[in-house]
Every structure is written in structure tokens, then in C-alpha cells.
Amino acid sequence: MKNRVKELRMAAGMTQQQLAEWVHVSSRTIISLEKEQYNPSLLLAYRIAEVFHTSVEELYCLRENRELEDQSYENLL
Template identity: 75%
Template sequence: MKTKVKELRTAAGMTQQQLAERVHVSARTIISIEKEQYSPSLMLAYRMAEVFGVTVEELCCLRENRDLEDRKYGDLP
């Protein structure tokens, strides 16, 4: 799943380790999210959104991801 985690983290001047510590996960988890290899749980997405002062919808690009999925399954032209 595409997210804005890397974009928001770098704009905030945070390292992956610093973000990981703030949201109680490993740096490896943050790396995997940023590489789109892992989708964060709802609680983890909520914690990260709070850190960056954005909504979960914005952090996780929910509208964009939904549209991509809909196209994949033929729900949208």
C-alpha cells in the first residue's frame, strides 16, 4: 500500500529509527512501510498520523489506494 510516511518523515527531519521509537515499532517496520512491502495496522497508522499531524486517510493515501484497487478489480473505468 502506498503511504506518505517517508515524505512526511523526511519533511519532519526524522530518521526511521526516531519515528519507530515514537510509534513503538522497529526501524525495520518503518523501512518496510516506506518500501510498500508492509501495510501498517490501523493503530500504527493512527499513531504515525498523530506524530505528523495528518489524518490516517492522508497518511495512507486511502482515496488513491482505493481507486487503484477499484481499477484493478474492474470497478472503475
């Protein structure tokens, strides 16, 4: 799922390890999130959004992701 984790982390001058410590996960989890290889739990998404003073919707580009998913379903019809 497309997200802004890396963009916001870098803008904040934060390392992957620092973010991981703030949200109580491993740095591997942060790496996977940034590579869009892992979708977080709702609680983790909320914790990360809090760190960057944004919403889960903005952090995870939910409108854009929903539109992409809708398009993929339309292509199946």
C-alpha cells in the same frame, strides 16, 4: 499500499529510528512501510498519523489506493 510516511518523516527531519521509537516499533517496520512492503495495523497507522499531525486517510493516500484497487477489480470482469 501507497503512503506518505517517508515524505513526511523527511520533511520533519526525523530518522527512521526516531519515528520507530515514537510509535513503538522497530526501524525495520518503518523501512518496510516506506518501501510499501508492509501494511500497518490500524493502530500503528493512527500513531504515525498523530506524529505528523495528519489523518490516516491522508497518510495512506486512501482515496488513491481505493481507486487503484477498484480499477484492478474492474479489469477482472
